[in-house]
Amino acid sequence: MPPPSPxxxxxxxxxxxDLDRYDTPExxxxxxxxxxxxxxxxxxxxxxxARAVDAAVPRIAxxxxxxxxxxxxxxxxxxxxxxxxNPTFSWPRERARALMAGGDSAMxxxxxxxxxxxxxxxxxxxxxxxxENDVVLLxxxxxxxxxxxxxxxxxxxxxxLTLGIANNPGSPLAAFAEIGVTLDTGAEVISGSTxxxxxxxxKIALNTFSSALMVRLHKVYGNLMVDLRATNAxxxxxxxxxxxxxxxxxxxxxxxxxxxxxxxxxxxxxxxxRGIDTRRADRLLQIHGGSVYGALEGFEASVxxxxx
Numbered sequence: 001m002p003p004p005s006p007x008x009x010x011x012x013x014x015x016x017x018d019l020d021r022y023d024t025p026e027x028x029x030x031x032x033x034x035x036x037x038x039x040x041x042x043x044x045x046x047x048x049x050a051r052a053v054d055a056a057v058p059r060i061a062x063x064x065x066x067x068x069x070x071x072x073x074x075x076x077x078x079x080x081x082x083x084x085x086n087p088t089f090s091w092p093r094e095r096a097r098a099l100m101a102g103g104d105s106a107m108x109x110x111x112x113x114x115x116x117x118x119x120x121x122x123x124x125x126x127x128x129x130x131x132e133n134d135v136v137l138l139x140x141x142x143x144x145x146x147x148x149x150x151x152x153x154x155x156x157x158x159x160x161l162t163l164g165i166a167n168n169p170g171s172p173l174a175a176f177a178e179i180g181v182t183l184d185t186g187a188e189v190i191s192g193s194t195x196x197x198x199x200x201x202x203k204i205a206l207n208t209f210s211s212a213l214m215v216r217l218h219k220v221y222g223n224l225m226v227d228l229r230a231t232n233a234x235x236x237x238x239x240x241x242x243x244x245x246x247x248x249x250x251x252x253x254x255x256x257x258x259x260x261x262x263x264x265x266x267x268x269x270x271x272x273x274r275g276i277d278t279r280r281a282d283r284l285l286q287i288h289g290g291s292v293y294g295a296l297e298g299f300e301a302s303v304x305x306x307x308x
């Protein structure tokens with residue numbers, strides 16, 4: 001019999017020893033109220049998350065990939081963040097990869113013992129051929145999952161930037177990653193069930209990191225999501241609405257311009273705000289690294305130069 005775990009996330013919550021005897025409203029309130037601890041834990045980690053974003057930007061801008069690694073709930077959260085980047089920010093699928101202990105099937109059903117296989121974590125990551133421009137996000141509530149630590153070892157050896165996200169202070173994952181992010185969520189309402197506020201904190205941290213990274217990579221204009229992939233009727237309408245919001249143009253002008261540039265919102269914005277065709281707007285965006293502000297200012301500079 002192993003000794004009792006010293007992990008905070010495995011402790012029994014002393015506030016709810018009679019949880020199974022609560023009436024239903026009280027039971028629901030216990031779960032909902034405890035989630036506030038997730039937000040507090042992420043807020044305390046803001047400095048570490050900011051360092052992670054600043055360290056990741058130059059590597060990703062140089063062509064690197066985001067690689068998420070985890071087991072169980074943590075692994076599934078990594079998969080979720082990776083797949084949502086493409087429709088939200090037109091991020092190439094091949095540049096957001098996710099590995100789960102136990103393989104793809106573990107997304108839907110637990111694979112017993114997979115998280116304990118450190119060598120497999122290392123081998124799975126090496127199979128992706130990580131480079132120094134890649135950013136590897138390693139997730140484990142305990143901060144000591146062998147599969148994740150094995151992947152961490154391989155990631156460090158490759159020169160990739162390693163970000164270790166854990167829910168227990170003093171974890172080896174946060175200590176040995178280049179940047180450690182500790183989300184100290186403490187005991188769960190149901191002891192050891194880290195799919196609760198520990199998982200919520202990881203979800204918030206991942207959303208925050210990847211969204212902030214995309215803002216720094218010019219995927220947002222103001223606070224408008226202008227680099228989405230319009231792949232269905234809802235998103236086509238959203239593209240039109242965002243173009244109108246950004247430029248003040250009519251619905252007809254937005255639709256006409258979007259059709260001319262295959263519904264690339266940033267191209268439509270530059271074309272409409274500067275009164276130029278979409279091909280020229282596209283070239284300006286390419287010159288300025290996809291920045292709408294840069295393209296708009298670049299056009300003004302060229303006009304001043306031509307008129308001088």
